[in-house]
Amino acid sequence: MDHLDSDETFSPTQDMDWAGEQFLPTSDSRQLEKKPGRRKKVLIGLGLLGTAAALALLTGMLVWHFNLRHDVRLKRVYIGSMGISNEPFKAEHEDPSSQQFRKLADLVKQQLKLIYAKNSVLAKYFRDSSVQAFSEGDADGGDGVVAYYQSEFEVPVPQQTSLDEAILGLREPTDGQQGRQGRLLLKPTDALSVNSVTSGALDPRMTGRSIPENSANIHVRTEGRVQSPGFPDTSYPPNIYRQWLFRADPRHRVRLVFHTLILEDDCQQDFIKIYDSLVPMERRALTEQCGYPHTSLTFLSSGNVMLLTLVTSEEKNFPGFRAIYSQVPLKDGECGGTLTADRGSFSSPFFPSNYPPRTSCVWNIEVPNEKFLKVQFMKFSVGNQSKECPGDYVEVNDDRLCGRKLKNTVITTKSNKMTIRFNSDASYVDEGFIAEYEAFVPTDPCPGRFRCRNNLCINSTLQCDGWNDCGDNGDEVDCECEQSQFKCKNGLCKPKLWRCDRSDDCGDNSDEENCGKCADGEFSCKNGRCVSKMRKCDGKDDCGDGSDESKCERSLLLPQCSAFTFRCTDKRCISKMNPECDGPLDCEDGSDEADCQCGMRPFQSSRIVGGQASQVGEWPWQVSLHIKGMGHVCGASVLNSRWLLTAAHCVQDSESQKYSRPDQWQAFLGLHVQGQTNEWMVKRNVRRIVAHRDYNPHTYDNDIALMELDDAVELNQYIWPICLPSSTYDFPAGQEAWITGWGTTSEGGVKASVLQKAAVRIINSTVCNDLMTDEVTDRMLCAGVLKGGVDACQGDSGGPLSVTNPSGRVFLAGVVSWGEGCAHRNKAGIYTRVTEFRGWIKEQSGV
Numbered sequence: 085m086d087h088l089d090s091d092e093t094f095s096p097t098q099d100m101d102w103a104g105e106q107f108l109p110t111s112d113s114r115q116l117e118k119k120p121g122r123r124k125k126v127l128i129g130l131g132l133l134g135t136a137a138a139l140a141l142l143t144g145m146l147v148w149h150f151n152l153r154h155d156v157r158l159k160r161v162y163i164g165s166m167g168i169s170n171e172p173f174k175a176e177h178e179d180p181s182s183q184q185f186r187k188l189a190d191l192v193k194q195q196l197k198l199i200y201a202k203n204s205v206l207a208k209y210f211r212d213s214s215v216q217a218f219s220e221g222d223a224d225g226g227d228g229v230v231a232y233y234q235s236e237f238e239v240p241v242p243q244q245t246s247l248d249e250a251i252l253g254l255r256e257p258t259d260g261q262q263g264r265q266g267r268l269l270l271k272p273t274d275a276l277s278v279n280s281v282t283s284g285a286l287d288p289r290m291t292g293r294s295i296p297e298n299s300a301n302i303h304v305r306t307e308g309r310v311q312s313p314g315f316p317d318t319s320y321p322p323n324i325y326r327q328w329l330f331r332a333d334p335r336h337r338v339r340l341v342f343h344t345l346i347l348e349d350d351c352q353q354d355f356i357k358i359y360d361s362l363v364p365m366e367r368r369a370l371t372e373q374c375g376y377p378h379t380s381l382t383f384l385s386s387g388n389v390m391l392l393t394l395v396t397s398e399e400k401n402f403p404g405f406r407a408i409y410s411q412v413p414l415k416d417g418e419c420g421g422t423l424t425a426d427r428g429s430f431s432s433p434f435f436p437s438n439y440p441p442r443t444s445c446v447w448n449i450e451v452p453n454e455k456f457l458k459v460q461f462m463k464f465s466v467g468n469q470s471k472e473c474p475g476d477y478v479e480v481n482d483d484r485l486c487g488r489k490l491k492n493t494v495i496t497t498k499s500n501k502m503t504i505r506f507n508s509d510a511s512y513v514d515e516g517f518i519a520e521y522e523a524f525v526p527t528d529p530c531p532g533r534f535r536c537r538n539n540l541c542i543n544s545t546l547q548c549d550g551w552n553d554c555g556d557n558g559d560e561v562d563c564e565c566e567q568s569q570f571k572c573k574n575g576l577c578k579p580k581l582w583r584c585d586r587s588d589d590c591g592d593n594s595d596e597e598n599c600g601k602c603a604d605g606e607f608s609c610k611n612g613r614c615v616s617k618m619r620k621c622d623g624k625d626d627c628g629d630g631s632d633e634s635k636c637e638r639s640l641l642l643p644q645c646s647a648f649t650f651r652c653t654d655k656r657c658i659s660k661m662n663p664e665c666d667g668p669l670d671c672e673d674g675s676d677e678a679d680c681q682c683g684m685r686p687f688q689s690s691r692i693v694g695g696q697a698s699q700v701g702e703w704p705w706q707v708s709l710h711i712k713g714m715g716h717v718c719g720a721s722v723l724n725s726r727w728l729l730t731a732a733h734c735v736q737d738s739e740s741q742k743y744s745r746p747d748q749w750q751a752f753l754g755l756h757v758q759g760q761t762n763e764w765m766v767k768r769n770v771r772r773i774v775a776h777r778d779y780n781p782h783t784y785d786n787d788i789a790l791m792e793l794d795d796a797v798e799l800n801q802y803i804w805p806i807c808l809p810s811s812t813y814d815f816p817a818g819q820e821a822w823i824t825g826w827g828t829t830s831e832g833g834v835k836a837s838v839l840q841k842a843a844v845r846i847i848n849s850t851v852c853n854d855l856m857t858d859e860v861t862d863r864m865l866c867a868g869v870l871k872g873g874v875d876a877c878q879g880d881s882g883g884p885l886s887v888t889n890p891s892g893r894v895f896l897a898g899v900v901s902w903g904e905g906c907a908h909r910n911k912a913g914i915y916t917r918v919t920e921f922r923g924w925i926k927e928q929s930g931v
């Protein structure tokens with residue numbers, strides 16, 4: 085979509101002339117102070133009147149100055165491209181200092197002057213043009229040149245609109261593919277044969293900046309990479325405007341894939357912008373990105389050029405970007421087609437990459453006469469939500485769809501034919517869509533399956549199972565609850581196991597009400613006693629075990645410590661829940677905020693089943709432990725520059741492999757993709773392994789081990805320690821936690837190459853023991869997604885289960901230990917409970 089089409093930028097060419105302005109004299113304030121009463125009021129009144137008059141005069145003059153003074157001229161800058169068919173492209177045309185560049189640039193400037201001369205408005209206000217770049221023509225046949233230019237006009241304020249209209253009138257007739265082939269704007273006697281001209285506004289944030297001197301000209305014939313200045317060793321510099329100009333072969337697209345993109349969150353300050361052109365023309369902008377985007381970061385051009393720009397403001401500490409460029413041949417019939425099978429799928433071109441601009445596809449689905457058709461969009465991100473969908477859209481039987489709210493939408497037709505069209509306009513691309521279609525017999529739309537109210541068909545066993553599988557809860561209403569289920573107040577049935585796990589499974593929180601044994605208004609102490617809730621966190625031990633004086637919001641210094649309270653270094657205890665590294669100083673000796681460099685992603689703007697790829701540097705404490713000659717075997721977490729924490733079961737000898745020997749291991753820190761080295765990755769040998777001496781290989785009790793590296797690593801934004809929780813740190817059930825690793829992405833499947841991440845929730849230990857047949861000891865912590873589908877798996881062992889505290893610091897709650905298979909419904913992942921081993925870690929490693 086052309087966001088900025090109408091707001092071309094401008095800046096006054098004349099300084100505003102204030103010399104003639106008269107400022108009214110103000111009243112004497114000292115006099116006012118001395119003479120109170122009526123006279124004072126009169127003087128105040130006069131003063132106010134004077135100020136009002138001055139303001140009115142000033143406003144009037146400003147209005148006159150800007151609107152009525154016809155001699156005030158504004159500078160307006162337009163940028164554009166011109167297709168030239170009668171000039172061959174030469175390598176020298178890429179070098180602005182070459183003679184060939186200057187020669188052709190002069191011709192283009194003359195040509196522009198001629199074009200402007202044909203329009204009275206343009207002719208009158210035109211000042212000058214400059215040529216910024218040339219690229220090889222991309223029209224069929226592949227010859228010719230495209231020139232990228234900038235033209236300046238000086239226009240009286242009232243004529244601005246007519247100038248904008250005249251510039252827009254230079255466009256190709258439809259601004260689409262049709263306009264690309266030969267429309268001769270000029271007489272045959274003109275020097276150049278021009279087949280297209282496109283002009284538009286410059287991004288206002290770039291107008292104030294001069295054209296970058298050190299633009300990079302890149303040939304995309306072979307794959308290569310580009311990165312922000314200083315990457316990855318230092319943050320990008322402040323106040324820069326950089327450009328990378330990509331040129332592919334004729335009849336090819338440029339593809340740019342960002343592997344890392346971490347900029348400041350505020351796009352007004354720092355951003356990258358990508359254009360489907362070699363000049364930053366708003367009408368050809370494909371995307372603008374800042375912060376730490378989580379959408380697809382693969383972009384494709386419509387033709388054989390692309391421009392990447394980076395704009396930064398003040399000094400800050402963000403790593404920047406690295407991207408890989410390549411070229412993709414333009415193919416006829418790249419998308420669309422005829423589909424005749426009873427079911428199938430189709431997607432926007434290059435899905436899940438962003439679709440290219442200026443693309444149209446048509447799919448015709450035709451199934452046997454007696455059948456109807458339905459289409460379900462599994463993913464849908466196409467343009468901005470609007471009623472008319474004027475830019476990018478999908479059309480299903482003439483109904484236009486756009487926006488990002490259509491995921492899982494099902495569209496049915498009472499016919500055996502369906503036509504789906506996809507269209508992207510010249511600017512702002514998106515991730516696109518993927519859809520599945522199915523033919524059905526009208527009398528039985530969901531054979532053998534349950535039909536949701538929204539026409540989705542789901543497996544009948546999913547009906548009344550406590551999970552909202554239809555998406556509109558249609559499969560979970562009007563259900564008879566089974567014995568193993570309880571009825572929520574809103575009528576839904578949920579597994580009894582989910583009661584009192586601190587997560588609102590019903591949707592009305594009724595599964596979390598009346599959870600203690602104590603009466604309403606009472607607090608259940610850890611020792612089973614009930615005390616009035618009023619007595620909780622009052623500084624007095626009313627339970628007798630101190631449990632009513634822990635997990636408090638306030639930080640009271642307690643007369644005595646208990647097993648549930650945080651102990652400061654001076655051995656005094658405080659009542660606040662999880663006070664360590666949370667910001668405020670709670671201990672009198674400040675020890676709760678000492679050693680708090682851990683758990684931060686230093687550039688903050690701040691195997692896994694069912695997970696997703698993480699971003700580079702997102703989990704800087706994650707380590708990959710390799711057995712030499714065997715590759716990745718286990719995960720681990722960085723505790724400091726020398727020590728790692730992993731699982732004891734990773735370092736137990738097997739018949740064929742001496743896993744307990746340090747010389748068998750290699751630790752990879754700062755790794756993102758297995759087998760792919762990068763500058764910030766560090767490989768270390770292991771000096772010492774300390775497995776917990778009470779590790780039980782049958783029960784996995786005490787599944788924890790330390791590894792000492794043979795040489796300290798330098799900590800940086802890719803290698804950083806995670807915070808260790810004190811022994812009294814509380815990770816409540818229901819809290820979100822993250823698992824990360826390169827383990828298998830399905831049970832018995834293959835290991836991931838890109839570091840995966842997945843969100844799970846801490847599960848109450850009693851609930852967990854019910855699920856896991858009483859195999860969970862006090863030294864274990866359960867986490868997972870009981871619906872199934874998300875879990876740690878083989879190869880994730882030893883890696884972190886991490887939890888972010890309210891101030892944004894990441895703590896190590898658990899070490900991936902075991903489970904019954906991976907990601908089974910109503911099963912949990914079991915982790916070593918790190919709080920139980922805080923003392924042991926300190927004793928063994930000093931950390």
Ligand code: 4AZ
Pocket residue numbers: 875876877878879880881900901902903904905906907912913914
């Ligand atoms: C493993 O074999 C493993 N689902 C780790 C975690 C889990 C299962 C297996 C938990 O390393």
